[in-house]
Amino acid sequence: MGYLEKYFSKVSEDKRSKAAIAYLAGLDHVGSQHPQVADSIVKELRDQRSHLKLIASENYSSLAVQLAMGxxxxxxxxxxxxxxxxxxxxxxxxxxxxxxxxxxxxxxxxxxxxxxxxxxx
Structure with missing residues (x-):
C-alpha cells in the first residue's frame, strides 16, 4: 500500500489536505522507482517532527515550499x-x-x- 492510499484510509474526506495529497503522490512516484529513497524521505520527516535540531543551516521548510521546489x-x-x-x-x-x-x-x-x-x- 502506497503512502497516498494509507493517507486516504486514515483521513476522512472532509479533513484531507490538498498539499498532503500532492506531497504523498510525489512520494509514491519516487517510491515506485526507488523505494529506499522514498523510505529515507519519510524517515527524515519523522526525524524532523520528533527532534529539535539546533543547526541553523537545517531550518525546516513548509510543505508549500517543498512542493514549490519540486x-x-x-x-x-x-x-x-x-x-x-x-x-x-x-x-x-x-x-x-x-x-x-x-x-x-x-x-x-x-x-x-x-x-x-x-x-x-
Missing amino acids: NLMTDKYAEGYAHHRFYAGCENVDTVEELATNELKSIFGCDHAYVQPHSGC
Missing part, C-alpha cells in the same frame, strides 16, 4: 539577477523571483530583498 524550474539554469541573466529564456524564473522579492519587501517593510538560494542555480 517542479520544472529545478532544471533551469538562471545564473545572475532577474532580467540580467547570463542566458536567455529565464522569464518565468524572473517572474517568480520578482514575486518573492516583492512579497518579502512588503512583509518586512524594506526597500530591497534578496531571495536567491545560497547554493545551486
